[in-house]
Amino acid sequence: MKNFLAFILIFASKHLFACGFYPYGEELRFSFFNPEAFGYYSYSEFDYSSNSFEPKDVYRDFEWQPNERLWLKYSGNKVSVYDIRKVLDEFSADDINKKSANKWIQYLYQTKDFEALHYLKFAKNCEFFNSWMDDPWERNEVMALPKRTKLLNEAILLSKQSQKEEIRLRYTFLAIRLAFYNQDFTKIRSLYDTVFKLKTKNNILDYWSLYFRTIAEGDASLANFYAAQVFVNAPDKRFMIAQFFDTKVPVQSVLRHAKTNEERANVYLLAGIKKHDKSLEYLQKVYQYNPNFEGLNFLLLREVNKMEDWVFTPYYSLFSPSVETNNFWDDEEISIQNIFKRVETDRVYAAEVLRFVNQVDLSKVKDPQFWKVCKAHLLFITKDYTSSLSLIRELEKSTEKSGELQKQLEIIKALNLIANQEYGKAVISNEVKAVILKNKEFKKFLFALGRELEYKGNTSDAALLYSKMNDNELTEDHDNYNVAYWRTIKNKGETYSDFYYDYFDYINIMYTPKQMEDLLNNIFKNSKAKDEFSIWKYALLKQQVPDLYDLLGTKYIRQNNLQKALTNFKKVDNVFWNEKYSAWERNKYNWDGSNIFDANPFYELKYTPDFIPIKDTIRLTKTAITNQLIQYIAKAENTKEKDRDYYYFLIGNCYYNMTQYGNSWMMRRYTWTSYGNHSPLEDEAEYFQCDLAKKYYLKAKENAKTDKFRALCLRMIGRCERNRLEYLYPYRYDKEIEDYGKYIFGKNKYYSDLNTAYPKDYGKLTSDCSYFEDYFKSRR
Structure with a gap:
């Protein structure tokens, strides 16, 4: 059984696509209200979680x-x-x-006390036959054995002979338990009903016995009633007995068996805990029947944790709440829009729970301070930041300066302080800095602060906090679920990987050049500060300034703003270029060699024999390529230049090589992607359609002096057009590849023009790239 439960937990903690990892469950859930801070440890098996089954001590x-x-x-x-x-x-x-x-x-x-000593020895001899430690589910899996039957009869006899009430009850409990493993439910009912049922004062033996009586009960409503009483009064049986509570049985039919308000409250408690959706009605009923009840507090805590998942998980990560099954094949944009709609709906529900908390008479409840802390958090969830902060300030005066409760208040306070700022004016105050330093290993908290800052327009501090998602300085007892995964509204459903866990990947997709410039200015202005927070905050990014300038220049390449791209690339030294993109050096950047500049983008084309002599040899870096491209464009656009067709052709080559199909795709991307895996980057169409390459090949054709060179230009234009058509009309698996190729080929206007204008050259240029050299030499 233990191995089986371990399997369930491992399986639930990692959800795998057929092609790889995808975050799931607790990895996604955002929660800042830690149940361990509030002392309801005996209920901890039922802490709100996406892990449905999690037995604990x-x-x-x-x-x-x-x-x-x-x-x-x-x-x-x-x-x-x-x-x-x-x-x-x-x-x-x-x-x-x-x-x-x-x-x-x-x-x-x-x-x-030989009676007690004899009982202890007898109980130890029974352990092999009824040990709950090896069977936490207490299920009917052990076959009846003659030895157990003998022990069962002996326990009944000893119970009758016992002179002490306490020992008599213990023998009866052992008999009930042995009867359970003998699957003798009639005996269980008889023993319990004649010995335990009529008692007026109950102790743990009564509820342990009632546990087995519950399982032996045939009336579902009565079984539910018994289960609720066991659940409240026997903490070590809660996990098992909850499995026998049938949620399909109407609560009203269960309540028929209750004689006291405490018993009614117990029924509503277990029914509320078993509900995975809204449980406010059950909270209200438990409060009505037994307000000074620890179970009521736990039910409220669980409800607050639910609302955190329903509101914060989608609000910060753009994933659905962790307890829901994500439909990964929904249209992404529509799905995320629906997620935001649900967030607002769930904030409304949080307001309903808050109204209930406000109506509660705190003089009647157990631990009024706990209720106030819950109220402070509900105010934050409902975006009443000012009221939440005011209550937190009040609570901080009455709590210890250290400890879990104080930590909870500080975390909620920090979130409030960041969120309670005007757009464009959000900063990290000194008060928040102190809280961050105390909780710098709580990644979801750091990410939430970053998200709040980003929503308020402070993308620089957001990126700096996101960089801490890459921080591996963790304690030994680090929670495996303490990791942030998030999505963006830009990602479409066809994106292979639509989530992020690395700051660089995120800002690569989401940040504008202006936001990148703001981030770099922030680093240069503040990263030399010697205070503890600044040292921690800038620890990673001040070391990655070259990477950030590389990214900024790359963003300008995507916008075809070559001069600004060059300006930023020049701020990166050759050591960085050599390490990251060069075949001469090997390190962490190019462990597989996929991003190495190994061919000149102006003169060489992939899968094409060399056909242009290389005249301007350069050591290939983003800086050198961009600079060369600017120079060639200047020459090509100079009306006095006699070789304009030549330079336009080289420019076309370079732009072609900066697409998915070229040897310098890393000018635009950090990982190579095929057209079956779209990204939300602004130059996505250019990356797959080769529009700029086509533009300059057309200019080369316009300035060509010979028909053979014009034909070669048309051939290259046709290649770009084919890429565009394949991007717009992606491969359909219900068609043969050959038929699909003919379909795309037939739709290509420029191949048609080539065949019409130069019929004698058409066959050579479209069937064999080895002719390219001859046609290029015929330029003059």
Whole structure:
């Protein structure tokens, strides 16, 4: 069973496409309200999570468990609870003897409590046949054995013979448990109903026995009622008993069995916990019947965590809430629009929960401060930042200056302070800086702050916080889910990878050249500051200034603003170019060699024999290529230049090579992509359609002096047009490749023009690239 549960958890934590990883579940969920901060540890198996099944130890080592407390009371508080625990957890029947050094065993022998000693030995002999530690689900999987039947009958007999009520009940519980593993539900009902049911005061033995009685009950409504009472009163049985609570049974039919308000509240609590959607009605009912109830507080905490997922996960990441199944094949833009609509709907629901919290009489509830903290967070969720901050300031005065609760308040306060600013004026205040430094390993918190800043127009500080998603300085107990994945509204459904976890990939797609310039100016202006926050904030990006100038220049290439591209490329030294794009050096940048400039974009074409003599040899870098391109354009556009056709042709080659089909695609991209994998970059059409290359080949044709060179120019124009058509009419899998090729070929106007104007050259130029050299030499 343990292995099976581990498999479920591992499978749920990683959702895989057939082609690779895609974030899922807890990896996506945004939550700033940590349940561990509020002390409801015994309910922790039911913390809101996308992991539906997650059994945990509900008692911490320093906590006394109910059974230990019961034995301690039985022993008159004369021994240590740790001695009792050692016997219960570690001793065998043979270890219970007069020579034992254990203080509890010594006490029982000293008081001549042989009845208790005999019971302990008997219980230890039963463990092999009914051990819950090896079967946390308590399911009917063990076959009835003669030995168990013998022990069952002996337990019943010993129960009847016992002189002490406490020991009699313990023997009866053992009998009920043995009957369960014998699948004797009739015996369970009989034993429970005659021994435990009529008791007026209940302890843990009653609820442990009721657990098995619940499973043996045939009436679904009564079983649900029993389950709810076990759930509240036996924390170590909560995970198992919750599986037997049938949510299809109407709550009203379950309530027929309740005699007290506490029992009614217990029913509504478990029903509310089992609900994965809105549970406000159940919160209200639990409050109505038992306001001073720890379970009510936990149900509120769980509801707040739900609203965090429903609001923050989509608001910050643009993913659907983590508990939903993402439909990855929906139209992306429509899907994201729907996500934003849902965020606003869920903020309205958060306001409804907030109204309920405001109506609660805090003098009646358990831990009024907890309710105030929840209220502060609900005010933030509903965007009432001013009221949230005011309440947080009040709460901070009454909480300890350290500890989890204070940490929660500071996190919510920091989010409020960033969000509660005008667009264009958002900054990271000193108060927020202090909170960030305390929580610098909480990546989703950092990302949320960055997102708020970005939404407020401060894209520079946003990028600096996003850079911390790349920070690997994590503690040993780092939460595996403490990682941010996010999408953008620009991505379309056909994008192979529509999510981000790296700041550079994100700003590559989303940031404008102006935003990049602002970021670089911010780094130059502030990165030398010696305060702790600045040192932390700029740690990565001040080392990556060359990468940022490379990116800025690349963005200007995408806009065909060559002069600005060159200006920024010149700010990068040759060491960087050699390491990142050169075959002469190898390091982290080009581990697979895919982004190396290994061919001159003006004179060489992929999959084409060399046909142009290289006259201007340059060491290939983005700077050199851009500079050369500017020079060639100047020459080609000079009306006094006699070789304008030649330079226009070289320019066309360079622009062609800067597309998907060329040898210098890295002038526009950081990874090569095919036309089956679209990106939201502004030059996407140019990258696949070769429009600029076609423009300059046309100019070369217009300035050509010979028919053979004009024919070669038409051939190159036709190649660009074919790429454009394949981009606009992508390959259809219901057609044969050959038929599809003919379809695209037939739609190509320029190949038709080539065939019409130069029929004798058409066959050579369209069937064999080796003729290109002859046609190029015929330029004069």
